[in-house]
Amino acid sequence: MATREKLKLLIVASEAVPFAKVGGLADVVGALSSEIQKNNIEVKVVIPKYEVVYKYIEENKVKINGIQDISVTIEDREIRGKVEEVVYNDVHYCFIDNPHYFKRDGIYLDSKTRTDYADSLERFVFFCKAVLESTKVLDFKPDIIQCNDWQTGLVPVYLKTLYRMDSFFKSTKSVYSIHNLSYQGIFPVEQFPITGLDWKYFTVNELEYYGHINLLKGGIVFSDIIITVSETYAKEIQTSEFGNGLEGILQSKAAQKRLFGIVNGADYNEWNPTIDIYIKNKYNLNYDFSTIENKKKIKIEFLKENGIKDPDSSLPLLGIVSRLVDQKGFDLIFEVIDEIFSLGVYFTVLGSGKTEYENRLKAIQEKYPDRAIIFIAFDIPTSHYIEAASDMFLMPSRFEPCGLNQLYSLKYGTVPVVRYTGGLADTVKDGKTGFVFHSYNPEDFLACLKQAVSLYKTAPDKWMKMVENAMKEDWSWGRAAKRYSELYEELCRR
Numbered sequence: 001m002a003t004r005e006k007l008k009l010l011i012v013a014s015e016a017v018p019f020a021k022v023g024g025l026a027d028v029v030g031a032l033s034s035e036i037q038k039n040n041i042e043v044k045v046v047i048p049k050y051e052v053v054y055k056y057i058e059e060n061k062v063k064i065n066g067i068q069d070i071s072v073t074i075e076d077r078e079i080r081g082k083v084e085e086v087v088y089n090d091v092h093y094c095f096i097d098n099p100h101y102f103k104r105d106g107i108y109l110d111s112k113t114r115t116d117y118a119d120s121l122e123r124f125v126f127f128c129k130a131v132l133e134s135t136k137v138l139d140f141k142p143d144i145i146q147c148n149d150w151q152t153g154l155v156p157v158y159l160k161t162l163y164r165m166d167s168f169f170k171s172t173k174s175v176y177s178i179h180n181l182s183y184q185g186i187f188p189v190e191q192f193p194i195t196g197l198d199w200k201y202f203t204v205n206e207l208e209y210y211g212h213i214n215l216l217k218g219g220i221v222f223s224d225i226i227i228t229v230s231e232t233y234a235k236e237i238q239t240s241e242f243g244n245g246l247e248g249i250l251q252s253k254a255a256q257k258r259l260f261g262i263v264n265g266a267d268y269n270e271w272n273p274t275i276d277i278y279i280k281n282k283y284n285l286n287y288d289f290s291t292i293e294n295k296k297k298i299k300i301e302f303l304k305e306n307g308i309k310d311p312d313s314s315l316p317l318l319g320i321v322s323r324l325v326d327q328k329g330f331d332l333i334f335e336v337i338d339e340i341f342s343l344g345v346y347f348t349v350l351g352s353g354k355t356e357y358e359n360r361l362k363a364i365q366e367k368y369p370d371r372a373i374i375f376i377a378f379d380i381p382t383s384h385y386i387e388a389a390s391d392m393f394l395m396p397s398r399f400e401p402c403g404l405n406q407l408y409s410l411k412y413g414t415v416p417v418v419r420y421t422g423g424l425a426d427t428v429k430d431g432k433t434g435f436v437f438h439s440y441n442p443e444d445f446l447a448c449l450k451q452a453v454s455l456y457k458t459a460p461d462k463w464m465k466m467v468e469n470a471m472k473e474d475w476s477w478g479r480a481a482k483r484y485s486e487l488y489e490e491l492c493r494r
Contacts, residue, residue, distance in 0.1 A: 006042040007488060010142040012131050014124075014151035015107065016045055019053045019093065022107050023323070024264075024404050025148060025179050028229075031267040033091045035481040041488070044140055046131050048102040048123075049084065049095035062086050068137040070096075072129035075193055079126060083134035094138065096130045121187045122194050124215070128154035129162075129196075136168055144488050146175040150185025153219030154195065157207070160222045161197060173491050176223035178216070180401050181237050181244050182327070185215030209245065220249055225258045225491055227484070229402035230423035234261030242399055260487060263426050265477030266407035271387070273412050278384035287388075289471050292464070295388065295413060302389035303346060306373040316456045317346040318449075319390030319414065321383045321405055324353030324361070329396035329419065334360055335442040341368055343453045348373040348390065350382050387412045392452055396437070396445045400424050406434070407475040413467040417452050419445070433470040 015021055017030035033045045047053070056062065064084050071080045081098035096102070101123045105111035108120070117123065132155065135142060147155045156174040163169050192202055192213055202208050207218045220226055228234045236242040238251045238259075253259040273279065273295070274288045283301050287294035296313055303311035318340070322328045333340070340347065347368070349361055358376050365374040375382055387393070393409035395418040402423035406416040410427070416434035418424040430436035437448035456463050 006040055008143045009041050009043045010145045011045045012152045012155055013047055013148040016047050019056050020050050020107060028264055031477045034089045035477040036484055039485040044092045044094055046094045048127055049097040050102050050107050051104055053095055070130055070133045070137055072133055074125060081130050096127055101126055121191050124151045125194055131155055132163055142172050143492055144173050144175055147219055148177045149179050150183055150216040153185060153215035156223040157218045174223040176219040176226045178228040187213045226253055227260045227262055230263045230426045231261035232425040233401045233422040234259055262480055262483045263423055264402045265480040266475045268476050271408040271411055273388055276384055278381045279388045289468050299389040302385055315344050315346055316391040316453055317389055318392050318394055319386040320349040320394050321386055322351045324351045324357035327398050329398055330357050332396045332442045332445045336446045339446055341371055346371050348386055350375040350386055352376055352378055387414055390414045392417050398440055410470040410473045413471045415466055417449055
């Protein structure tokens with residue numbers, strides 16, 4: 001039987017590891033692109049060439065294989081740029097280079113003011129148009145263009161409007177991935193001409209959203225299918241509680257069988273206690289379930305080096321690695337923090353974000369200096385130390401489209417304590433691999449945590465069975481990539 005030609009996939013994103021990372025999107029793009037190639041798919045990834053990308057290329061002496069000129073039109077101005085191609089992990093990465101738009105200290109936010117750039121819309125209009133132009137100069141005719149979040153929302157729009165008659169894209173389908181529906185790319189109507197679109201597309205059924213432009217909505221409306229990052233989240237975003245004003249349009253996409261949920265994978269090359277380079281370099285220890293006593297040794301070392309004198313190994317360490325934002329459930333934690341410490345626990349947090357939350361965490365450190373370890377930062381090695389050292393991992397999220405840290409925690413035998421929402425509902429089995437509470441309130445969260453701490457302290461055999469169950473779970477990218485590949489194939493046949 002003849003093997004089919006490789007499907008050509010272009011993944012368009014605003015960030016991707018190892019070149020540029022703000023959130024989990026970068027991890028997803030990096031891991032998925034690498035894994036999906038194993039399914040007879042030819043992949044290119046396109047991101048902007050930010051200042052951090054320049055630095056990464058320079059510091060790591062990355063070889064640039066080709067540079068091509070591109071130009072796009074924005075409001076009658078011809079704007080020139082370049083597309084550069086490199087190979088990393090056998091994946092071809094293309095960088096859209098325009099120093100005026102992208103060679104800045106921050107990726108999305110002005111690093112001085114911590115606010116969105118005033119020209120955010122224009123930056124990503126340029127990027128979306130440049131992506132489509134770059135495929136032509138690279139002579140890469142994609143079967144599928146997979147776009148991610150609002151920054152790329154105009155690519156599906158342009159495919160079906162400005163590029164509708166372009167024969168280069170006549171068989172190209174678009175897939176739109178929503179990683180978090182609460183970031184929508186909303187801009188004032190006065191900026192609509194920057195998009196280059198006819199005003200007829202500024203309607204309630206297309207790009208208009210309460211009198212504003214909404215790029216995420218554009219991506220949803222104009223793409224051929226929508227994928228979000230867990231099955232439960234795909235259902236949740238069709239409700240008024242989670243739909244952020246877009247539930248109606250998502251319901252209609254679901255009715256047309258154009259909305260799907262696929263849980264993200266964990267990158268076990270990086271997040272795996274048997275080969276974790278960070279804990280190996282720091283503690284000279286790795287572990288699996290057969291050497292689980294090494295986990296306790298790492299905990300004791302972690303506590304000692306962070307100022308806890310004579311740590312008590314019988315007390316569980318509760319860990320959190322998170323952005324400090326409303327979504328993550330910190331209001332629940334702060335409301336019952338004294339009750340949490342009264343259970344007899346250690347508590348460690350790594351994160352940065354909302355100033356109010358940073359200050360509350362600093363106050364906890366001061367109040368409980370012999371029990372709390374707080375890092376106001378984002379630091380990759382420390383995130384690994386916390387996963388390996390902690391006995392439990394707290395994710396009492398208000399909503400969680402997918403979540404990656406619970407997947408890492410399962411692998412590390414760090415039992416997740418989570419709220420039943422989004423990807424947490426799909427990946428943590430209550431009483432078997434973790435502890436799950438349903439209602440978003442401090443009482444239910446505390447009751448769930450008490451149950452976990454009680455089991456840890458009073459039933460070590462049952463606890464170790466739960467740890468073993470957790471470590472046996474497979475949430476690798478191979479599983480997710482297989483499902484993505486099936487959807488791409490199905491879409492190409494439509």
